[in-house]
Amino acid sequence: MEGYIEESSEKEVNPEAEKLRETEVIPGTEKMQEAEPNSGIGRDRKTERQLKTEKRQRRNKLRKSVRAYERTHEVKWEKLDNTAHVFPAIADASMSNVYRIAVYLDEDIIPEKLQEALGIVLPKFSIFHCRLRQGMFWYYFEENGNPPPAVTEESTYPCRYIEENRNRNYLFRVSYYKKRINLEVFHVLTDGTGGLYFLKELAYQYLRLVHPELREKYGDYLSSQTSLNTEDSYLQNFKKSRFSKGYKSGRSYILKGSFFPTGKAGIIHGHMPVDQVKEKAKSCGATINEYLVSMFIWSIYQSFLKGMPSKHPICVSVPVNLRPYFQSVTAKNFFVMVTASFHPEAENQPFEDVLESVKTTLREQLTKEHLEDVLSYNVTGERTMILRTIPLVFKNPGLKGIYKMHAKASAGTVTNLGNISVAPEYEPFIERFDVLLSRSSGQNTKMTLSTYRGVLSATIVSALKGTEQQRVFFRYLTSQGISVSIDTNGVYYE
Numbered sequence: 181m182e183g184y185i186e187e188s189s190e191k192e193v194n195p196e197a198e199k200l201r202e203t204e205v206i207p208g209t210e211k212m213q214e215a216e217p218n219s220g221i222g223r224d225r226k227t228e229r230q231l232k233t234e235k236r237q238r239r240n241k242l243r244k245s246v247r248a249y250e251r252t253h254e255v256k257w258e259k260l261d262n263t264a265h266v267f268p269a270i271a272d273a274s275m276s277n278v279y280r281i282a283v284y285l286d287e288d289i290i291p292e293k294l295q296e297a298l299g300i301v302l303p304k305f306s307i308f309h310c311r312l313r314q315g316m317f318w319y320y321f322e323e324n325g326n327p328p329p330a331v332t333e334e335s336t337y338p339c340r341y342i343e344e345n346r347n348r349n350y351l352f353r354v355s356y357y358k359k360r361i362n363l364e365v366f367h368v369l370t371d372g373t374g375g376l377y378f379l380k381e382l383a384y385q386y387l388r389l390v391h392p393e394l395r396e397k398y399g400d401y402l403s404s405q406t407s408l409n410t411e412d413s414y415l416q417n418f419k420k421s422r423f424s425k426g427y428k429s430g431r432s433y434i435l436k437g438s439f440f441p442t443g444k445a446g447i448i449h450g451h452m453p454v455d456q457v458k459e460k461a462k463s464c465g466a467t468i469n470e471y472l473v474s475m476f477i478w479s480i481y482q483s484f485l486k487g488m489p490s491k492h493p494i495c496v497s498v499p500v501n502l503r504p505y506f507q508s509v510t511a512k513n514f515f516v517m518v519t520a521s522f523h524p525e526a527e528n529q530p531f532e533d534v535l536e537s538v539k540t541t542l543r544e545q546l547t548k549e550h551l552e553d554v555l556s557y558n559v560t561g562e563r564t565m566i567l568r569t570i571p572l573v574f575k576n577p578g579l580k581g582i583y584k585m586h587a588k589a590s591a592g593t594v595t596n597l598g599n600i601s602v603a604p605e606y607e608p609f610i611e612r613f614d615v616l617l618s619r620s621s622g623q624n625t626k627m628t629l630s631t632y633r634g635v636l637s638a639t640i641v642s643a644l645k646g647t648e649q650q651r652v653f654f655r656y657l658t659s660q661g662i663s664v665s666i667d668t669n670g671v672y673y674e
Contacts, residue, residue: 256323258310260368262414262559263513267368268312268319268344269579270621274442276341277367280616281375281597282360283383286609289356290390295331297385298354302328304402305378307370307410307511311349317572319368324349331355334362337444337669339618339641342366354382359611361386367513372597372615373501374511377406380602387609394605403603413508418559419552432495432521432591435484435624437644440671446642447669448650449614454636456662464532466539469629472638473498473520473542473594474535475653476627480591481524481534483648493523497590497623498542501598502555505548516554518545519590531656587622596629612637619643647672 271277302309310321326348334357342351342364351366363379370378381402388395402408440446454468461471477494481487485494499515508514522537544550561567567575600613615628616639625642640650657664 255325256306257313258306258321258410259412260319260321261412261513262562263371263515264368265318265562266579266583267366269576270583271341271366271368273341275620276339276618277620278339278342278364278618279367279372279375280338280362280364280614281372281379282362282614282616283379284611284613285359285361285383285387286611287390288358289361289386291331291333291356293389294354294356294361294382294386295328297382297389298328298331301378301382301385304381305408305511307374308350308352308378310351310369312344312351312368314572317568317570317575319572326350329353333357334360338362338447338616339364339445340443352378369513370511371499371501371513371515372595373503374513376597376600377511381406383610384603384606387606391609398605405601405603407509407511409509409511411508411510412512413502413506413510413514414555414559417502417506417508417552418556420556420560430495431492431588432622433480433485433490433492434588434622435480435591435644435649437624437646439624439643440645444643444671445619445669446645446647446671447616448640448647448654449667450638450640450654450657450664451612451667452636452638452657452662452664454631454634457636457657460660460662464535466535468636469498469594469596470539470542471535472596472627472629474522474531474538475656476592476594477520477522477538478531478534478656479649479653480625481522481529482652483646485524487528488524489526490524493521495519495521495590497593499593499595500546500551502551505551516551516558518542518551518554520594584621587620590623591625592623593617593620593626594629595626599631601632607633614639616641625649645672 267277306323307321309324311324311326313320313322329347329350329352331354334355342353344351347353351369353362353364355362355364361379361383363375363382365375365378369375384403385400388398388400457468457471461468464471466474473496477496480494496519497517498520500518502508502514502516503510506514519541520538521541522534570578595615595617597613597615602610610632612635613630613632614637615630617626617628619626619641624644625640628637628639628641630637638653640653642650654664654666
């Protein structure tokens with residue numbers, strides 16, 4: 181994708197709506213306390229009523245402005261890609277299907293500049309500049325005429341559910357904390373690759389606003405590494421399938437324990453030199469991904485099963501970016517899931533047994549032919565006439581039921597965003613990236629991997645209060661001579 185750039189025409193901006201961008205929060209509306217008679221509190225109450233009235237009037241004005249914009253401009257709409265159809269049907273507060281990509285800069289974030297940067301970048305990305313609509317048979321995207329969502333300081337847990345009728349109808353949120361910019365995306369929009377395109381351009385634009393010399397020297401353009409392509413690559417690459425399933429979905433061992441409240445999660449980041457991990461994986465005849473997926477399964481085997489045999493195998497879902505296999509540059513979702521597994525059939529099997537099983541199961545699936553079978557099977561199901569003619573009100577419960585049934589086939593997810601690169605002129609200002617996934621049905625622990633400037637970050641997000649699996653994982657890494665530094669979000673110390 182390096183060297184690729186697509187020209188796009190900027191969308192018209194609603195001037196009236198832009199003027200109202202700052203009317204998100206009205207200070208002075210906190211709850212009034214009781215006071216003595218004749219103390220002047222009546223004037224304060226009157227002021228509070230006036231502020232509420234003004235806030236309501238501004239909101240009504242914003243709505244009228246958006247409606248006027250929609251009446252005078254052709255509102256564009258677009259179909260969801262194949263993978264995206266399931267997310268609106270299954271998402272709720274307990275299973276948000278929201279992921280986070282965060283970038284750390286070398287200085288504290290200036291919120292006003294970040295808001296300005298979002299206003300500049302958002303209209304260039306049609307896959308983010310939209311709202312979700314419900315049709316008779318399918319959901320669809322419609323161009324969003326609202327101003328960009330308000331940038332806020334982070335004050336709660338990550339990857340919370342994004343309600344489609346709030347947040348100015350956008351399906352992503354941007355927040356900040358000290359030096360960190362957080363982009364949280366409802367998976368219906370795009371996968372991690374598309375999210376990374378958007379976050380990097382947001383960071384670049386922010387840096388150009390904070391450091392005007394960057395704009396003067398390099399201009400105010402999108403990076404050549406960024407794709408704005410909105411092709412549905414599933415439809416472009418599928419072949420008609422006769423429903424011969426391209427993957428296996430038996431039952432997996434499921435992690436159980438004491439849970440955090442809904443929306444709360446424990447997060448542990450481990451940072452290590454990627455060269456050390458690569459050298460160790462190579463000595464085992466494995467790739468970095470195979471090595472760390474094996475270690476994730478090994479940590480489950482040791483911490484939950486205590487090295488004992490299991491009736492069910494330990495299966496982990498591994499998302500595969502299909503772009504390199506099919507020469508795609510789309511910024512929309514384009515991935516499928518494969519499964520890495522290990523079935524403990526004896527006591528205290530060594531790590532090498534886990535690694536061999538994972539290598540075998542992954543390599544059998546990571547061929548273009550197999551991935552094409554899985555892709556085609558998924559798309560063919562969507563295109564069948566019977567499914568297409570079922571109204572959405574009946575289709576949603578069916579999709580949710582099918583998803584929950586398949587959720588029993590995996591104990592977790594390990595996803596690797598790969599080696600993240602940024603435009604050279606911005607490297608001195610960008611320190612690192614983090615990636616987080618929300619929990620999903622049956623998958624109470626997930627791990628993300630990403631590499632930036634020679635440092636590999638492994639982040640384990642868990643809905644379980646216990647930390648035995650995380651300790652096994654990172655201690656085994658250090659026992660293999662790999663240097664690891666750890667930081668957490670602190671919930672395990674509360």
